[in-house]
Amino acid sequence: MQMHExxxxxxxxxLKYGGVGILAAGIAGAAHLLQKxxxxxxxxxxxxxxxxSGTKPLxxxxxxxxxxxxxxxxxxxxxxxxxVKGGSSTDIEAMVRRAVESIGGxxxxxxxxxxxxVKPPVFASDKNCAPDVRVVLAVVKMxxxxxxxxxxxxxxxxxxxxxxxAKVGVTDAAEKxxxxxxxxxxxxxxxxxxxxxxxxxxxxxxxxxxxxxALISVPRLKRHSSATVTISLKNMMGTIPKREMGRFHSVxxxxxxxxxxxxxxxxxxVVDATYAMTRTGPTGGDMIEMDAIIAxxxxxxxxxxxxxxxxxxxxxxGLSPSRLFKAADVKHINAAAELGVGTNNPADMQIxxxxxx
Amino acid sequence: MEGAAVLGGLRLISxxxxxxxxxxxxPPGAVEEAYFNLMCIRCGICFEACPSKxxxxxxxxxxxxxxxxxxxxxxxxxxxxxxGRCEDAxxxxxxxxxxxxxxxxxxxxxxxxxxxxxxxxxxxxxxxxLVCSEMCxxxxxxxxxxxQKPVFHNxxxxxCGACVNACPANPRALTLLSEGERRARWP
Amino acid sequence: MAMMxxxxxxAWRIVTAGVTLSLISLAPLSGAxxxxxxxxTFAGITVISPLDLVLMILGAKTISVxxxxxxxxxxxxxxxxxxxxxxxxxxVGMILTCSHAATARKNAVRGALEKNLEKYAILAAxxxxxxxxxxxxxxxxxxxxxxxxxVTYYMLRGVVGADLAILAxxxxxxxxxxxxxRTWCNTLCPLGTVISSLSVVNLARPHVDHEKCVMCxxxxxxxxxxxxxxxxxxxxxxxxxxxxxxxVACPAEAVRIRLFG
Numbered sequence: 189m190q191m192h193e194x195x196x197x198x199x200x201x202x203l204k205y206g207g208v209g210i211l212a213a214g215i216a217g218a219a220h221l222l223q224k225x226x227x228x229x230x231x232x233x234x235x236x237x238x239x240x241s242g243t244k245p246l247x248x249x250x251x252x253x254x255x256x257x258x259x260x261x262x263x264x265x266x267x268x269x270x271x272v273k274g275g276s277s278t279d280i281e282a283m284v285r286r287a288v289e290s291i292g293g294x295x296x297x298x299x300x301x302x303x304x305x306v307k308p309p310v311f312a313s314d315k316n317c318a319p320d321v322r323v324v325l326a327v328v329k330m331x332x333x334x335x336x337x338x339x340x341x342x343x344x345x346x347x348x349x350x351x352x353x354a355k356v357g358v359t360d361a362a363e364k365x366x367x368x369x370x371x372x373x374x375x376x377x378x379x380x381x382x383x384x385x386x387x388x389x390x391x392x393x394x395x396x397x398x399x400x401x402a403l404i405s406v407p408r409l410k411r412h413s414s415a416t417v418t419i420s421l422k423n424m425m426g427t428i429p430k431r432e433m434g435r436f437h438s439v440x441x442x443x444x445x446x447x448x449x450x451x452x453x454x455x456x457x458v459v460d461a462t463y464a465m466t467r468t469g470p471t472g473g474d475m476i477e478m479d480a481i482i483a484x485x486x487x488x489x490x491x492x493x494x495x496x497x498x499x500x501x502x503x504x505x506g507l508s509p510s511r512l513f514k515a516a517d518v519k520h521i522n523a524a525a526e527l528g529v530g531t532n533n534p535a536d537m538q539i540x541x542x543x544x545x
Numbered sequence: 546m547e548g549a550a551v552l553g554g555l556r557l558i559s560x561x562x563x564x565x566x567x568x569x570x571x572p573p574g575a576v577e578e579a580y581f582n583l584m585c586i587r588c589g590i591c592f593e594a595c596p597s598k599x600x601x602x603x604x605x606x607x608x609x610x611x612x613x614x615x616x617x618x619x620x621x622x623x624x625x626x627x628x629g630r631c632e633d634a635x636x637x638x639x640x641x642x643x644x645x646x647x648x649x650x651x652x653x654x655x656x657x658x659x660x661x662x663x664x665x666x667x668x669x670x671x672x673x674x675l676v677c678s679e680m681c682x683x684x685x686x687x688x689x690x691x692x693q694k695p696v697f698h699n700x701x702x703x704x705c706g707a708c709v710n711a712c713p714a715n716p717r718a719l720t721l722l723s724e725g726e727r728r729a730r731w732p
Numbered sequence: 733m734a735m736m737x738x739x740x741x742x743a744w745r746i747v748t749a750g751v752t753l754s755l756i757s758l759a760p761l762s763g764a765x766x767x768x769x770x771x772x773t774f775a776g777i778t779v780i781s782p783l784d785l786v787l788m789i790l791g792a793k794t795i796s797v798x799x800x801x802x803x804x805x806x807x808x809x810x811x812x813x814x815x816x817x818x819x820x821x822x823x824v825g826m827i828l829t830c831s832h833a834a835t836a837r838k839n840a841v842r843g844a845l846e847k848n849l850e851k852y853a854i855l856a857a858x859x860x861x862x863x864x865x866x867x868x869x870x871x872x873x874x875x876x877x878x879x880x881x882x883v884t885y886y887m888l889r890g891v892v893g894a895d896l897a898i899l900a901x902x903x904x905x906x907x908x909x910x911x912x913x914r915t916w917c918n919t920l921c922p923l924g925t926v927i928s929s930l931s932v933v934n935l936a937r938p939h940v941d942h943e944k945c946v947m948c949x950x951x952x953x954x955x956x957x958x959x960x961x962x963x964x965x966x967x968x969x970x971x972x973x974x975x976x977x978x979x980v981a982c983p984a985e986a987v988r989i990r991l992f993g
Contacts, residue, residue: 206904206908210904311679312629313629313630345679345680345711346679346680346707346711347597347625347628347629347630348596348597348630351630413675413678413679413689413693414673414674414675414676414679414693415673430711431713433713434676434711434712434713435713436713437667437672437673437674437676437713438667438672438674438713438714438715440672440673441672441673441674442673468689470679471679472684510691560864560865577792579788579791579792579793579794579866579868580788580792582791582866582868582869583770583771583784583787583788583791583868583869583870584767584768584770584771585871586768586871586877586880586881586884586885587871587872587881588881588884588885588888588889590888590889610865610866610867610869639763641760641766642757642759642760642761642766642768642884642888643760643766643767643768644766644767644771644773731778732771732773732778732780732798732799732802
């Protein structure tokens, strides 16, 4: 019987084919590696300081601030500041309306057909950082009643703006009354000069802010770890890109806030002091009921009075003396007054106090 | 690892040490590094799932074995599972088909630790800046001294990278390292 | 007539391997299971392939009870079933079977390498890479891992993974299979080497009934593992992948599968 050996393959022949294949793969591999490494479709992942999602590259043009009603207050005339307390009433909308009517009404700053930016601070997705949605809603409605076109706009310092606006409830509320909501960080940055700035000589902002007819600042009354308090003047940092916010800290935070307000100045400030953030901020502080809405066309005066109220509140709850602050000593409020953005002297203000029911 | 016996002899003859690199921070829920290399098939799905694009696919700079594996790049964004946008759903781990990233409880996650270089820090150089403490999602990981300087507490820090992302100093005063990281247990 | 029977079993084997590969690739989408070609977790139980178990121990320089237990089920399965994985489940085996079938009639040059020490060299190299360099990346260099990655990439993203090196590995094996059949499987694959060594019980082996056998050696020619069936020792039978080609090939119906050999 013939022994049939299983058929053997020559080692040389097998390895020859295999070797040719490996060589071909090696050449292809080297060619592959010498090119940019392939990444999954759609994204390039480079290890650079990439700005947050949505920011477009800078425009090379420099825009001049168009002339508008926000002329700097020089002298004469007292700034009207209204402080409305709710008392037993919990109707926040009524409080806001009363506060604005007391200083002359919305029609002094909004005319029919105007684009009005309503600017709440939505620093992060924490509801305590932002004003009560009902305050924002009341302002939006008042703008619409005066014939203006409100746009709720914001550039968040922490996280994704659109997500924060939705989480805080602003997006839903605004859509219910048919007002537009805009994530400023999706717009193209524009450079504007700051002619009267001491630390800031130009600043980047967004077209929505640049093309506004009026700007209404709707801050929450809060303490702040770096700036002592964050009210209406500091709220304006939410109209610039994140990297610009960072730049302010490297240069001189308080002076930059004041300089910014010379070109991006709120025409009307409505401070949500229903609950104020005490001890620290803009996150992590203790929310204490203060039950007030403060309004003024002078943002420096509004800040000064609101800060005063916060100081008194902290003193009354027995906060430790090392954590207390003095409203008269807040650097950015005083710097803004120096530049003529408004007045920080209570003697130059007329404070109207109202109590609902 | 429970019941693990370190094979000391094997470690002695290993040319490349098996420990993870300090400068390579893995996404939350990553299994131990050696197992991670086995389980990760470099598909990049986690990269696509991350809402802030914090997860980046490494190139050769982290070693040849880590090419195309996911890493946290705090310069792009912080980890949103820890900071808030991923809320309760760990998108990277849910997307991972092989289990290299495990769905773990948020309270257990520690990606690493933020390290401060005081020489570069604005606050330690006379400027008004406490952006790191503003951005930190935890109340006590960064505390502030009386004279407005930040102090970092490594044991509380979960390594989300929010402070690193926000630091306005140029060059940045903060880096994210994998020190103190907690990896998921597997198998 | 013999040809048609062959196609039936071959088709079944390709289908089984294809379905397994699809299920494993799709499982993560359903959330029912996750894993890759090295280790699968289903209902909280992880199973690890024995070669990858050793690689993990060498690469991580640690052992844990959980790790060892995860390999228990596959190891027991291998001890009982032998190289069943290679014949019916392995995606590489499936691809090589398809490739070779395309040229079956034209090419008679098939077989195993002489004095096959290559498989031990390859296994040693793989283990050394894990031990000395922590290099345990099955999705990049282990053919089952490579195929799994390509398929999963496609299932999850709708495009074929474009890494040239990975596609090159598979292409080389395919081209070799056209001429040399499953030489990769029978004389080179390190996983196959490990599985062969573990198939100590090896149930359901083919058995030659010598009274019916006419010594035509058709079974030996058809066997992808090149086992000399008519005079095979127990050791040689450890390589059997249960592909059933010998059963189909025998004109005298002398080859039968017997549970206990």
